[in-house]
Amino acid sequence: MRVLRRPRRPSVNLKWSSRHVSPMTYDPLQHEVNIQERWMKEKAFRAPFAKEMTPATPTFYMLVMLPYPSGRIHMGHVRNYTLGDVVARFQRMRGKKVMHTMGWDSFGLPAENAAIQHQIHPAIWTRKNIADMKKQIQRLGISYDWDRELASFEPAYYRWNQWFFLQMWKRGDVFRALRNVNWCEALGTVLANEQVVDGKDERTGHPVVQKPMEQYFFAITKYADELIEGLESLDWPENIKAMQRHWIGRSAGARLSFELISGVRISVFTTRIDTLFGVSFLALSTEHPVIQEAAQSDPDLASFCQTIGKQSREERLTSDVKLGHRTRLQARHPMTGDLIPIFAANYVLMDYGTGAVMGVPGHDERDEAFALKYQLPIVTVIEAPTRWEPGVLIHSGDFSGMTSEAASHALVKALAQTADAEWMLTFKLKDWGLSRQRYWGTPIPTVHCPQCGVVPETEDRLPVLLPEDIQFSGRGASPLTTSTTFLQVACPECGTEARRETDTMDTFVDSSWYWLRYLDSKNTTQAFHPDEAKAWTPVDLYIGGVEHATMHLIYARYFHKVLRDLGMAHADEPFQRLICQGMVLKDGFKMSKSKGNIVDPDDVIERYGADALRLFMIFASPIEKEIDWTGFEGIEGAARFLKRVERLIDPHTPTQASLPLLSRLSPEEKKLLSKLHQTLHRMTDDLESRYSFNTLVSSLMELLNSIQEHTFSSPHADAVRQHVWDIFVRLLAPTAPHLSEYLWTRLGHSGFVAHAPWPSCIPELLVTDEILVVVQVNGKVRARLTLPSDSTDTAKQEAALRCAEVQPWLQGKTLVKVIVPPGGKIVSVVVKDA
RNA sequence: GCCGGCGUGGCGAAAUGGCAGACGCGACAGACUCAAAAUCUGUUUACCGCAAGGUAGUGGGGGUUCAAGUCCCUUCGCCGGCACCA
The missing domain is CATH 1.10.730.10 (Isoleucyl-tRNA Synthetase; Domain 1)
Structure with missing residues (x-):
């Protein structure tokens, strides 16, 4: 059906006193392109710079999540950008200066995969995709200031990633440490999580193992507490806040140490120090230093650690079998002095808490399962409705009879000297592992010097450019190691011949500050001018997909706080208000190439025009819910509405x-x-x-x-x-x-x-002469009265009680009371049987 | 398992404690037409009734209130997030 193309004149049957009937001239496809060109030519949506405004100029920053340039936009983009545009256009009409623009999150794996598969350079592939997608987005008529457009793969952008890295290095916010990566021995390469399926390379099927590698980290956990606290002040959906809280995972408890017979102390973290007298074993992660050392002289333990170490993170998390290995070590209970066996266990994680737990099988389900398996004593030391809750201590020496809370405080105090006990917060949030053994990302600006070790680049040698002479094979070390021009460099400190870092940055770095670069995207001397940040941020409204609820939105908040502490951003939080839109589905499924259920926005625009598509997207469903694209019926309704508007206005002079x-x-x-x-x-x-x-x-x-x-x-x-x-x-x-x-x-x-x-x-x-007053008797609507809008409440009551529809319901009853709530739209009569 | 959200006509949905189903889709009927399309008009929660009207009704059960889709308790179902977190 061609709804809007060459429509014929309808047989005029309008109640409208039409004075003339002209042939219909509106052709959306033609017109949309023309008006878009005019907007563009006249820079209709240009956003001003800070110096063009005064502090009193009202501004509105409307931000949408910048897309990855895959080559085609999909309906999710259409929904996202249309929603943003409706707000942007509204705020502009309200007289505000509006910041609304678009960019490209253009580093990342797909470009590199394309390079491997088709031997096309990632930059060429990316440029073409950006051009294609831009054309599609422009057809939607979104009111972007395109002069501010940016792409993260351009050196003009990523040099600032490097610059921030150097500032953070200075502040001690960057460190190097070992962390496991997905290592594929056959390919000799590191793989991203999404490339690993069932412990195998998704492409070739070669096995993947965990292997520790030296990597760079941002110390995001320094801000963990502020990241949780900051959520309070934000106008965000409750579920997103909850997801972030959970992700950051603050847990309050106590730390204390157990002394081995050898004198070595093992620190444990517990939220239930009140159960201390119920401890019957200690369980340590297989990676725990004490276990690693013990394994040197204990081959059985060593082989146990090896077995657990081989398991992928996935296997380890999904199996609920508690595996343990009893070591020859024993610790002394800090209160009773009893000897306690020490186990290596698969369920204890090295990267949470201290990597060691005190096993209290009487009051912890996991410890109980473990104790049953390895025949360890199960002691009850708390009296409470269930064994897992706090209550009153028993069998706990001097502490018996105290409540859990009182005992906890007393124990921390009592053990402060003898067992290093102290209150402690623990977070699930991990420091942000930055390194990617990839080509298509921001080169990490450090060099490895045989004399000075790992040394940061100097600011005046930025940007460290990605080299062009690269082989993309999909195997072997990072592609950057194949460049002949890239690797060799003089050490910034001593000048000796050094080797450049070949890791690149996680692309989440790119998306952690792009909204600030929009403000000053042509600036060649600074990432952005602080005045611009002051004028425009925090972002008034941020709209994007719920899939970014944790990672992107936590990294971006963290980065913003770092920029604040560098004196560049002035707000504590970057995004005051957030809306997460629901997905666009087709027949209940996510649209995807493999399912072959993609609806291309271009096809829809061809048939109905961009306005109809926009209107339908807005109308179909509340913003945060999923939309199921059931067919073209809905959009035909939208097109019909627009056509009706046009037809009704047409005869007017x-x-x-x-x-x-x-x-x-x-x-x-x-x-x-x-x-x-x-x-x-x-x-x-x-x-x-x-x-x-x-x-x-x-x-x-x-x-x-x-x-x-x-x-x-x-x-x-x-x-x-x-x-x-x-x-x-x-x-x-x-x-x-x-x-x-x-x-x-x-x-x-x-x-x-x-x-x-x-x-x-x-x-x-806003007020009409007459208003509708609904009369309820015992909560049921019995009459609708039209009364003058200036009637008093008493007048309304009288009219209500008098009227014919209500009378029968009052017959033989006693009037209890009559209520006219504020607003005066209801008269509520309460009666009871006489 | 824990956390969060959602359950309303044939469908997408609306209702900021105050008329449940606005608006739209679909369906049905009518007008226009040789006909179709388009357009316009009307009907469209269920049950009872010729009608006026009445009764029930927002997943189930209970509660608070003059008044509950909305608030509280409980239960079932679906969706999302996290998941050995000490």
Whole structure:
């Protein structure tokens, strides 16, 4: 079906007093392209720089998550960018300076895979994809300031990643440490988590093992506490905050140490120090230094550690079999002095807490399972409704009879000297492993000097550029090691011949500050000018996919705090308000190439135009819910609505005549104008504070229905009609901007509707002459009365009790009370049997 | 297992404690048409009733309130996140 292409003139059957019938001229496809060109040419959406504004200039920063340039946009992008655009256009019409722009998260694996498969350079592949996607996005008519566009793979961008790295190095926020990577022996290469399926390389099927490697880290855990606390002040969906809290995983407890017979102390972390008298073993991670050392002289233990070490993280996490190995070591209980066996166990993680736990089988399920398996004593030391809760201590020496809470404090105090006991916070959040053994990313700006060790580059030698002479084979060490020009470098400190670092940065670094670069994307001397950050940040509204709830949104918050501490960003948090949109599905499934269920936005635009697609996307479902793309029925409805708008306005001849005094309007006219201004009021609220977009569209549809029902017949009908359409078109403009521009001109205005002021509400019109009062008797609606809007509550009560519909329900009953709640739209009558 | 969210017509949904189902899709009927498309008009939660109207109804059960889809308790189902976190 071609809804909007070459439509024929409908048989005119409008209640509308049409004075002329012109052939329909609006062709969305043609018009959309034309108006987009004009917006572009006249830089209609240019955002100003800080120096062009005063501190009093109202601004709005509308940010959407920047896409990875895969080559084609999908419906999720359409939804995301349309939502952002509706807000951006609205805020612009409200008179604010709006920052709204687009960029490309353009480093990462897919480009490198393309290079391996098709022997095409990642830069060429990426540039083409950006060009293709940009064209598609532009067809949607999103009001971006394209002059601020950026791409993270450009040296002009990533040199600042390197610069930040150096600043963080200076501050001690960067460190090197060993961490396991997915190592594929057959390929001789490191693989990303998503490349590993069932412990094998997803492409070749070669086995993958865990192997420790020296890597760079950002010390994000330094900010763990602030990252949790900061969530309080944010206007974010509760579920996202909960996900972040859980991800950061703050846990309050105590640390204490157990002394081995040899004198070595083992530190454990526990949230239940009150169960100390129930300890019957210590369990240590196989990677724990004490275990590693013991394994030197204990071949059985060594082989146990090896078996566990071979397991992938996945295997280790999914098997709930508790494996342990009893060592020859024993520790002394810090209170009782009893000897306690020490186990190496697979369920204890080296990277959480201290890598060692005290086993209390009486009050911990895991410890219990372990104790049953290895026949260890199970002692009850707490009396409580269930064994897993705090309660009152028993069998605990001097501490018996104390509550768990009191005992915990007492124990920490008592053991402070003898067992190093202290309160301690532990986090699940790990330091941010930065290194990727990849080509297509920001080179880490360090060199390995035989004299000085690992040395940071100097700022004046930035950027460290990615070399071009690279072999992409998919095997062997990082591609950067194959460059002849890249590796050799003079040590920045001593000048001796050194070797460049060949690891590149995680692409999350790129997306951790891009919204600041947008503000000053052409700056060649700074990442961005602090004045710009001051003028525009924090971001007023950030919209993106829920899949970024933890990683990106935690890294970005962390980075922002670091920039704040570097004196570059002034706010504590980068994104004041966040909305996570739901996915766009097809028949209940995520659209994907492999399922062959992709709906291409271009096809839809070809058939219905961008406005219809935009309108449908907004209307179909609340923003945070999933949309199932069931077919084209929904979008045909959207196209039909736009066509109806166009057709209803078409016969109108523009007039300069102003709206007559409200007192001279007919009741019908007043009713229509009330509806108009009520809709305006409601839509403003939807756009400004409720961020309820689907209802925005239904309000407009309702309004159009009212307009269509109205007979414009009074002497000043033209002026009324002009007033109505002038407002209507502006209300439509954020959602269907192309058609609105056409209609705005059609209504006799010059300039873009995108720049027209959002209409102001006439308060007198928000109240109607008559209001509907609902009468309830014992909670059931029994009558609907139309009363003058200035009726007093008493008058309403009287009218309610008197009216014929209500009378029968009062017969033979005793009136208990009558309530008119604030707002006066309801009279609630309570009666009881006489 | 833990945490979070959601359950409303045939479907997408609305309802900021105050008329449940706005708005749209689909379906059905009618007008226009030689016909179709498009457009316009009307009907569309269930049950009872010729009708006026009545009764029930927002996953199930209970509660608070003059009033509950909305708040509280409980239970079932679905979705999402995390998952040996000491």
